[in-house]
Amino acid sequence: MVNITEKIKEIEDEMRRTQKNKATEYHLGLLKGKLARLRAQLLEPTGGSGGGGAGFDVSKSGDARVALVGFPSVGKSTFLSKITKTKSETAAYSFTTLTAIPGVLEYGGAEIQILDLPGIIEGASEGKGRGRQVISAAKTSDLILMVLDATKRAEQRALLEAELDAVGIRLNKDPPNIYMKPKKAGGMKITFQTPPKNLDEKMIYNVLRDYKILNCEVLVRDENATIDDFIDVIMKDHRKYVRCLYVYNKIDSVSLEFLDQLAREPYTAVMSCELDLGVHEVVDRIWKELRLMRLYTKRKGEDPDFSEALIVRRDSSIEDVCDQIHRTLKETFKYALVWGASARHVPQRVGLGHMVSDEDVVSIVAK
């Protein structure tokens, strides 16, 4: 049997050789579909070399998990050692870190697990180095912190993105707005809500047939959807949509002009661990990108407890807060008192529908 990695390479080569035009786009679409299937196979426990998709043996803890992903020696361990009490070994040579090292970032009563990981290299998605394990760990995180070296060539970012993309990790993206439901019979029913710009019925039909999905209903709701989006929908069990913050470290060694340019990239922050520049700002950004809120609860006649926060998702109501505290709390709920940014006056007496803000103090009054 030809090895999966070789098959992947063959398809990638064929795609590179094929000129993109109207006549070849159906063939290219098919190749993309085959590639997605092979890459998923490679990640299965029995597939390919390099030990399948298993991650490191570190259990999740705290309110959220952030994975530090990057090439060797960009300063991942230096950053972990700076923002948590954990000391992860740092050195000027590559692959200083050989396994996942967890640390805890305390942020206003919230506890965020930060996972320092071994550096990854090109070809990580195909099992080079500890690539596959690092990628598995990244898949389990709520936020990927892509650590980049400001002194290294600009392509590093795109190279890392391509490695993550190859294993189905989609960064700062929402799942495609395409509905697809396999059926037992009835053939393929493909509908477009608005005329598509990059797709047509035949393209979808070809890919579905190649996947042996002969009966199904498809509704494309996004006019900008591509065949890649459609393949992501077919492969949805192998896709992970994760938020990513790009952090350029070592800005002590680049010009101000270049620094300014880096800082303007989307989802990007800059820092120097060595000079302690921008590190606190990066921590604030981590908190923001996690889209969580800290609430402090208060018992009647007592001061609020600021040492321990109740963590809820952004856009939460008092009802969500109740559910977070105890699943039956809602049943005895009378009203809540709120102090903080969401309150029009303090304290404001509110019902279950009231939307809370980060760092609000909440007191639930039961019947």
Ligand SMILES: Nc1nc2c(ncn2[C@@H]2O[C@H](COP(=O)(O)OP(=O)(O)OP(=O)(O)O)[C@@H](O)[C@H]2O)c(=O)[nH]1
């Ligand atoms: N100039 C400069 N050097 C830094 C900075 N942060 C870290 N370093 C240096 O970069 C080197 C690599 O740092 P590490 O923290 O070991 O990097 P890593 O990404 O964990 O590396 P691996 O575990 O090998 O993948 C060390 O020599 C650090 O002292 C910085 O802000 N500026």
Ligand SMILES: [K+]
């Ligand atoms: K290193």
Ligand SMILES: [Mg+2]
């Ligand atoms: Mg390290």
